[in-house]
Amino acid sequence: MRFLILGGTGGLGAELTRQCGPSATxxxxxxxDLRDPAAVRDLVRRVRPDVIVNAAYRQDDWAVTADGAAHVAVAARAHRARLVHVSSDAVFSGRPGRFDETCPPCPATMYGAAKAAAETAVRAIDPAAVVARTSLIVGGPQTVIAARVHAGGVFFTDDVRCPVHVADLAAALLELAVSRYAGVHHVAGADAVSRYELALLIAARDGLDPSGVVAGTRAAAGLSGAGDVRLDSAATQARLTVTLRGARDFLTPG
Structure with missing residues (x-):
């Protein structure tokens, strides 16, 4: 089975490629350029994948995140490739609490709106595709959130997410890719933690001085957008053999 991993140079893309082995491009x-539908078609035609995992995005580029997802879905359907589209908890905002797969998107940022638009396009173009929403992705020191902890700074106590380990996420996405399932799936970690608590856990794992992790709040920083967004992944977890561990589990030595 041939896999095409879009966004293959990022942390998740690299882990997907590693787990797929030589069968992955x-x-x-x-x-x-995902903004160019002809370029996307040409790439899919050259690789001839059985499965496409789209983990590509740019937070500040609607054309890549939203339009690009539509172009990938068109190419996947035209070439009869199975599509797994990676989305984000950024599609939610508003009331704090848990969000399951039945909750409609309610983004508060342009990035969240682009991700929500991408989901709509993918589901309309390719109803057999999987749309996998995830949360903060944690791996080694090179991953985005860990690199920020190593750099030091302020981390919010009122910004709550369900972080997932990059290896667990990649394994879950590949399991969904070869399954019969379609539609929206939540693929996040089992624990809801604040960014501050997550930063302390990463600092402890990596042997960093915890004094470099400073507590702050979104409210004090004058930031809008979603503060407490907890993806409920219970329905998806029941379909998977891989365990979506919580941050307190995968970041605690033992």
Whole structure:
């Protein structure tokens, strides 16, 4: 089975490629501009994948995140490739609490709106595709959130998410890719933690001085958008053999 990993140069893309082994082709922005539907079609035609995992995005670029997802879905359907589209908890905002797969998107940021638009396009173009919403992705020191902890700074106590380990997420996405399931799935960790608590856990794991992790609040920083967004992944977890561990589990030595 041949896999095409879009966003293959990022942390998740690299882990997906590693788990797939030689059957995977990792493609970054230099391999195909997702804003160009012809470039996407040409890439899919060259690789001839059985499965496409779209983990590509740019937070500040609607054309890549939203339009690009539509172009990938069109190409996947035209070439009869199974599509797994990676989405985000950024599609939610508003009331704090848990969100399951039945909750409609209610984004508060342009990035969240782009992700929500991408989901709508993918589901309309390719109803057999999987749309996998995830949360903060944690791996080694090179991953985004860990790199921020190593750099030090302020981490919010009123910003709550369900972080997932990159290896667990990649394994879950590949399991969904070869399954019969379609539609929206939540693929996040079992624990709801604040960014501050997460930063302390990462600092402890990596042997960093915890004094470099400073507590703050979104409210004090004058930031809008979603503060407490907890993805409920129970329905998806029941379908998977891989365990979506919580941050307190995968970041605590033992």
């Amino acid at each position: 990792a493609a970054g922005s230099r391999d195909a």
